[in-house]
Amino acid sequence: MERVRSVEVAARVGQRVRVVGWLQSVRRLGAISFLVVRDGAGVVQAVADPARLAALGAAQAESVVAVTGEVCAVPQAPHGVELREVALEVISEAAEPPPVQLGKKLANVPLPALLDHAVVANRFPQRRAIFRIGAAAMRGFRAALDAEGFVEIQSPKLVEAATEGGAHVFAVDYFGRPAYLAQSPQLYKQIMVGVFERVYEVGPVFRAEPHDTARHINQYTSLDVELGFITDHFDVMAQLTRVLRGMLAEVAAACAPELALLGARVPELPEAVPHLHFTEALELLAGPLGEAVRAEPDLSPAGERWLGQWARERFASDWLFVTGYPMRKRPFYTHPDPERPEHSRSFDLLFRGTELVTGGQRLHRHASYLAALEARGMSPAPIAAYLEAFRHGMPPHGGFAIGLERFLLQLLDLPNIRLAVLFPRDLTRLSP
Amino acid sequence: MERVRSVEVAARVGQRVRVVGWLQSVRRLGAISFLVVRDGAGVVQAVADPARLAALGAAQAESVVAVTGEVCAVPQAPHGVELREVALEVISEAAEPPPVQLGKKLANVPLPALLDHAVVANRFPQRRAIFRIGAAAMRGFRAALDAEGFVEIQSPKLVEAATEGGAHVFAVDYFGRPAYLAQSPQLYKQIMVGVFERVYEVGPVFRAEPHDTARHINQYTSLDVELGFITDHFDVMAQLTRVLRGMLAEVAAACAPELALLGARVPELPEAVPHLHFTEALELLAGPLGEAVRAEPDLSPAGERWLGQWARERFASDWLFVTGYPMRKRPFYTHPDPERPEHSRSFDLLFRGTELVTGGQRLHRHASYLAALEARGMSPAPIAAYLEAFRHGMPPHGGFAIGLERFLLQLLDLPNIRLAVLFPRDLTRLSP
Numbered sequence: 001m002e003r004v005r006s007v008e009v010a011a012r013v014g015q016r017v018r019v020v021g022w023l024q025s026v027r028r029l030g031a032i033s034f035l036v037v038r039d040g041a042g043v044v045q046a047v048a049d050p051a052r053l054a055a056l057g058a059a060q061a062e063s064v065v066a067v068t069g070e071v072c073a074v075p076q077a078p079h080g081v082e083l084r085e086v087a088l089e090v091i092s093e094a095a096e097p098p099p100v101q102l103g104k105k106l107a108n109v110p111l112p113a114l115l116d117h118a119v120v121a122n123r124f125p126q127r128r129a130i131f132r133i134g135a136a137a138m139r140g141f142r143a144a145l146d147a148e149g150f151v152e153i154q155s156p157k158l159v160e161a162a163t164e165g166g167a168h169v170f171a172v173d174y175f176g177r178p179a180y181l182a183q184s185p186q187l188y189k190q191i192m193v194g195v196f197e198r199v200y201e202v203g204p205v206f207r208a209e210p211h212d213t214a215r216h217i218n219q220y221t222s223l224d225v226e227l228g229f230i231t232d233h234f235d236v237m238a239q240l241t242r243v244l245r246g247m248l249a250e251v252a253a254a255c256a257p258e259l260a261l262l263g264a265r266v267p268e269l270p271e272a273v274p275h276l277h278f279t280e281a282l283e284l285l286a287g288p289l290g291e292a293v294r295a296e297p298d299l300s301p302a303g304e305r306w307l308g309q310w311a312r313e314r315f316a317s318d319w320l321f322v323t324g325y326p327m328r329k330r331p332f333y334t335h336p337d338p339e340r341p342e343h344s345r346s347f348d349l350l351f352r353g354t355e356l357v358t359g360g361q362r363l364h365r366h367a368s369y370l371a372a373l374e375a376r377g378m379s380p381a382p383i384a385a386y387l388e389a390f391r392h393g394m395p396p397h398g399g400f401a402i403g404l405e406r407f408l409l410q411l412l413d414l415p416n417i418r419l420a421v422l423f424p425r426d427l428t429r430l431s432p
Numbered sequence: 433m434e435r436v437r438s439v440e441v442a443a444r445v446g447q448r449v450r451v452v453g454w455l456q457s458v459r460r461l462g463a464i465s466f467l468v469v470r471d472g473a474g475v476v477q478a479v480a481d482p483a484r485l486a487a488l489g490a491a492q493a494e495s496v497v498a499v500t501g502e503v504c505a506v507p508q509a510p511h512g513v514e515l516r517e518v519a520l521e522v523i524s525e526a527a528e529p530p531p532v533q534l535g536k537k538l539a540n541v542p543l544p545a546l547l548d549h550a551v552v553a554n555r556f557p558q559r560r561a562i563f564r565i566g567a568a569a570m571r572g573f574r575a576a577l578d579a580e581g582f583v584e585i586q587s588p589k590l591v592e593a594a595t596e597g598g599a600h601v602f603a604v605d606y607f608g609r610p611a612y613l614a615q616s617p618q619l620y621k622q623i624m625v626g627v628f629e630r631v632y633e634v635g636p637v638f639r640a641e642p643h644d645t646a647r648h649i650n651q652y653t654s655l656d657v658e659l660g661f662i663t664d665h666f667d668v669m670a671q672l673t674r675v676l677r678g679m680l681a682e683v684a685a686a687c688a689p690e691l692a693l694l695g696a697r698v699p700e701l702p703e704a705v706p707h708l709h710f711t712e713a714l715e716l717l718a719g720p721l722g723e724a725v726r727a728e729p730d731l732s733p734a735g736e737r738w739l740g741q742w743a744r745e746r747f748a749s750d751w752l753f754v755t756g757y758p759m760r761k762r763p764f765y766t767h768p769d770p771e772r773p774e775h776s777r778s779f780d781l782l783f784r785g786t787e788l789v790t791g792g793q794r795l796h797r798h799a800s801y802l803a804a805l806e807a808r809g810m811s812p813a814p815i816a817a818y819l820e821a822f823r824h825g826m827p828p829h830g831g832f833a834i835g836l837e838r839f840l841l842q843l844l845d846l847p848n849i850r851l852a853v854l855f856p857r858d859l860t861r862l863s864p
Binding site: 003020022023039040041062063064091092093094095096098099117118119120122123127128131132134135138139142146149151152153154155156157158159160170171172173174175177179181188191192194195196197198202203204206208210218219221228229364365366385386388389391392393394395396404421422423425427430431432 | 435452454455471472473494495496523524525526527528530531549550551552554555559560563564566567570571574578581583584585586587588589590591592602603604605606607609611613620623624626627628629630634635636638640642650651653660661796797798817818820821823824825826827828836853854855856857859862863864
């Protein structure tokens, strides 16, 4: 008999269907048992008496099974149906119980157990929901950019020199020569503006930061965008807003059940996201956080939270751009504000009071790069190839990068970024 | 004045427009000069007399310029138009000529020069065409799989043990512990079949093979697919055929000018790609290549070429599946053919007589893995996490991987795979 997917069963009341998937749980209630079978799409409940249940033999939860049965309308069952008069068949037997019980609430499973046994624990309905939302976000990201003529690129992950400064890179033995894992596609996406004007990349980046926090991982997925022929960073902010709108729209359209399962909702994104200059932000913060903040070169987490609340109250917005961060806290390729050269044409996008995206305009003249490197005491030699692009005509350009896992962390209000990664890599974890 | 993109100029005959882009070439013909300006989309020709040309100053080819002029119909010009009565403005000056002349034929530029100066040489129209076709192929790949309910995943690139056997891995210093760059997402995509049934990944893979050939690179982009609940490898071959159809359709739909520029065309893909068993292939080859081939465990390049020609003549197909390769030449996770256990449920897809894709059914029972590892003298310990998935219920499954650059190499009949990579990594090349 042809297989029916779990989500299609509700449309087959009165028919006999065959569902295949994983035996998520068996609840024995006296004379009958309730089985929950999960496939890639969802779950189906089945009812069996002991004689029929005997076909399972010693098969434990998570065995792969086929359940053939009659579809009956049962309002209190998942999707309002259950299978009765079932015939059970074990396709692939699990001989022992799963290392974590998938019927449990995810929040009740300790994080180390979840991560140690991720190969099975990723089957948790809530885990699956997070990853499906991540996949939808990537689809929305690409669709928004494809529609505007951006070209997808793939940059090298093995590089000769650290992209974003010398620390926190993983060293690789490249046929006996030293190499590093790329910390970002920053330099390559800029170079590629010289080729296609508008490019994006979705790929892994590697940060050897020895931090053990709920917000740090050492490999993450970076959604990188760079575009040429801009006027200033406000063009980049407008582009980011359109991209986020595409991501949120795809999540909302494709993942309603997943959002419901996680108790999350897709936030409103205003037509024009409010923005304020870094110096204005400090003015605002001097009241609640004290005059000393005026001397700070960056916003503190407390400052960001306060501004997030302020944007919520003032503009009814979960989103706030802060522009014009001091040049000294930004990387060498940052474009200064010609009218206030100590401030940059950069921005952070705060979402509910936490930084989600960083971006800005970059330098585009060769001479500006040489001056910027000299001012920072950096040698141009390790990035000679990158600088070659600027010797041969580069337009004003800028871009941004969205960390996919950070996006999920904040969108879904997860307690730990590791929950947004299939198989996280951190200070102590290289497996599974 | 608002910018007009090069490809939109032809629709503006009689109007004055502003085009911005790179000054690709200046040809001086006595009293007038012909300029070619290139933007992300294409090129536009402009005509200027010496007085107007003076605005360029010392700006060399590849300077970023704005050309404002009247659009005139000129049949022999690119897109049938040229700009006259122009005003020129230098936006970003290139002070020296480009390291490779972009007006040249790509084939006339030596490969080392092309690769050493890739940051500029990627601007070559033919190079851009190759990468645009690659981006279209990725779009087609994802669209075909999204439409069938596959979930996109991102797997770790830093791993504790070599995926495909111990040799040819890059070693990484992971916070003082030894780690390796993943040679493929093979084990992770199989694990994820246990979560979503159907998954795909587009990402970099790393092979430390010390080969210096026109077909080898050490980082490439792998388009990986894995699907559960299959009957055998023929389900995987059918899935691959649908995916390739999607890739080719998107390339044909989106890249007609690029294909024309490269003199390539998208091949027909038969509704059902012809297939033959490995043993049948050897039977056929014994005639032309000699009886000794019957003892071979694999097909030689000469054998593949002969079979490609045969498929062309016999089925009018550029494509041919060869199935049932001997188990001893396939990796440990390969599923044997139960009726001929020395042969596998695997396949290679030949395209015009060269292997393009490898795939097959995998083992799915825990006991089968233990037996397969023992038979090969491999320890289960380094892949304990992977094996855990099979202890807890995995369905019959299989998959395949398409190397994006290999696909472009063969589709476009390129002389060297490095031409299909933005910034290739090979035995000697770590930069740009």
